[in-house]
Amino acid sequence: MLNKEEKLKKIQDIKKEYGEDLLILAHHYQNNDIVSLADYTGDSLKLAKYAQENKKAKYVVFCGVHFMAETADILTEDWQKVLLPAGGAGCPMADMANLAEAETAWEVLKIEFDKDLLPVTYVNSRADIKAFCGSKGGSTVTSGNAPKVMEWALSQNKIVLFLPDRHLGENTAYELGIEPKNMAIYNRKTQKVEYECPKEDVRIVLWDGYCHVHHAxxxxxxxxxxxxxxxxxxxxxxxxxxxxxxxxxxxxxxxxxxxxxxxxxxxxxxxxxxxxxxxxxxxxxxxxxxxxxLDTHSVCTNMNKTNLDNLLETLEDIKNNNFSKQVKVSKDIAEDAVKSLDTMLELC
Ligand code: SF4
Structure with missing residues (x-):
């Protein structure tokens, strides 16, 4: 059993050995040990850009949650492998919207409003939701560029469907001058859209998902x-x-x-x-x-699943040509998902 210093040393040795062939990215919510070992730390937009710009690393180790590794895989070249150290590190909010649910909602909204729709998704979403948005001319957003992308979406005189975080959608739309009474909520369970204003005054439909860390x-x-x-x-x-x-x-x-x-x-x-x-x-x-x-309970257990043990294991796996921790998005999903990511990256 290695102690902490021994694990840190082993990881640093492997990093040195692989040089530019290895890129370690860590989200801001990772613990200090992981951050200290990362080549880059950032929010989801910054990390997405680092992944996209790097054309040297054969292996991109993403210390974060699953949807982030998916995004990195979508934005990197086919010969680059993206690995997620903590296999079970998902995002409960991203899992609150899947493709089948989005397709159902789309049909419900089309009938309800009889108007063109435009989907926009937070990058904290599954790859198939990004693909859903890309295939319909929509975009992704991050918390940093949400107002800019939302402004673009709202200017198209369509009803915007914002997934999966209702709070980011509501806060951003309000910042852009949309009153809460002109926002509808799509209820995943009942498959119904809820609003109080006249139907023609609805500007945006918010998916009813949320991040439990911030929602609390x-x-x-x-x-x-x-x-x-x-x-x-x-x-x-x-x-x-x-x-x-x-x-x-x-x-x-x-x-x-x-x-x-x-x-x-x-x-x-x-x-x-x-x-x-x-x-x-x-x-x-x-x-x-x-x-x-503000709230001492603001802990993301999924972000905390990455640790020195599974990071070291991932790097040793690479040495052994074992890529069981690789995150790979299928080609058809990636092709549409990249459209929604590119729209965001072009706008911002
Ligand atoms: S902090 Fe919230 S949005 Fe981020 S990974 Fe955790 S549950 Fe998902």
Whole structure:
């Protein structure tokens, strides 16, 4: 049984041995050990771009969750292998929308509104949902570029179907001037669309999915933080519910949260509503400020499934020509999925 230092050393040795043939990417929500070993750390958009731009690495080890490795596989060349160290690292939100459900919803919405539809999906979605969007002229978005892509979608005078995160969809559409009363919800279970305004006033239909990590953050957490830390500013991720985002002092993507604290004056206080590994790192990197987490339960168990053991195992597998951890998106899905990713990358 190796101790932590021995595992770190072995991983670093394999990295050195493989040089540019090996690329390790880590999402911001990974733990510090994994981040310390990564060639690049970033949010999903940054990592997607790193994967797409790298034309040297034969092996891309993606320390994150399954949909991210799928995206990397879609954007890399056929000769590049993408591997996910923690096989069971899925994303419950991505799993809240599958192709069959999306196709059913499409038919329901066509009948309900009798108007052209345009699908837009958060990159935190399965490859077949990205392909669904790509095949219908739609796009992906990240939390960082959602307003830009949504503006493009809304300008087409079609009803936008936003999958799978209702909160990101609602927060972004509101930022662009759409009132909540003009947003409908698609209920996956009943296969019905719910809205209160006249049908012709519906601008966007929100899929009823959510990220449990951010969905669990409430206005009560904000009120408690304001009471105990009245001098602190509160910033949250747009995967948080609408009323939480409205009650906060600011909101934005992971990069926004990082940079807002980084660029703040020394001595200022910040309460950050997002995943705990990220908040802990922001705190450690800003020792001249006070940084607190809004909800101490904001833990993504799936992001935490990557560890030194399965990372080392993945690298040793590569040495042994064992690619059982490879994530491969089938050609027909990849062909349509890349269209929705390219639309986003061209717009942003
Ligand atoms: S933090 Fe939320 S959206 Fe991200 S992987 Fe975890 S469950 Fe999915």
């Amino acid at each position: 953050i409430t206005v009560k957490h904000i009120e408690q933080a304001r009471n105990s830390l009245p001098e602190a500013k509160i910033i949250v991720h747009p995967e948080c519910p609408f009323d939480v985002v409205r009650a906060a002092d600011g909101y934005g993507s992971t990069e926004y949260l990082i940079n807002t604290v980084k660029n703040a004056p020394a001595g200022s206080s910040w309460v950050v509503g997002t995943e705990s590994n990220l908040v802990a790192r922001v705190k450690a990197q800003n020792t001249d400020k006070q940084v607190y987490i």
